[in-house]
Amino acid sequence: MIISIQVDINLLSNLQKDYPWPKPDHCPNCNNPKLWGHGFVDALLDCEKFPVPLKRYRCPNCGCVIKLKPKGYFNRFRATIDTIRKSITSLATTGKYISGIAYQRQYHWFTALIRHATARYTLSPNLIQVFEKLVAGGKIPVCRTI
Template sequence: MSLSYPPNNSILIIYFAVRVKDLFETGKEYPWSRPKRCPRCKGIRLWGHGFAGRYFQGFVQRLWVKKYLCPDCKSVHTMRPSTHWRRFQSSRFVILRSLLYKIRRNKWRRSLPRQNQQYWFSGLIFQASRQKNIKLPTVEVIGELLRGSIIPVSHSIHCECLRL
């Protein structure tokens, strides 16, 4: 037993290879595969625990993502498409493309709302300065953040480690 566990009932996120379009088409019928082990305590019993509604860019209504409960450590795990970071409605691909465009050309992409792009880029500046002590992010910095399992556009000071 490690004392570094987060408190009971905290929600962990499990990233899964799911296409958002498939989620939209199948709704709660989507064939989620149950994780083999609890990511926190490594217990092998995980029970279905209903669904959570989440918004994704390109879809007006919320889509349903499955939750699992671990009866051993009582934590709830929410599944998440691996195409998206936690708390971001746009896909990683869309976000990264905008960041690279901004870094290389110093412009925002016309095809995306500027406000979103400014929010992503300010998150990148924040993480680059916090994690790497770098004021002007480069393509290499994005790569380093990703390799360090950091969500490069997160505005959170808490660990935004990817759980893959």
């Protein structure tokens, strides 16, 4: 299970495993108030040259593993949601990729969004609205699986 929290990325990058991650006050799966540390998992973020360690906890009651991750990122995406939104908006309105991100990745996000949009809406949908609707619904509008 993944919990998004506010993270100071610069501080995390500096402190690495010493970053003061908060401990959830209960297991999100079974409400057990005791959680154990369960090491770290490295994550690549676009804003960092090297992977940063994300803290994990484990519930001794149900075995659930809880990973904390910075807010503002889709699961398994290293670009921020804002960056992906800018790319989608640029491609949908001007047909141009934004600078600083490989166009292949932006193409992937855009075509994945088109797949999501065409799977859900019959008339030619407004891609930016579809993006926002899916984000608001807790979905990842630019992942391959629909």
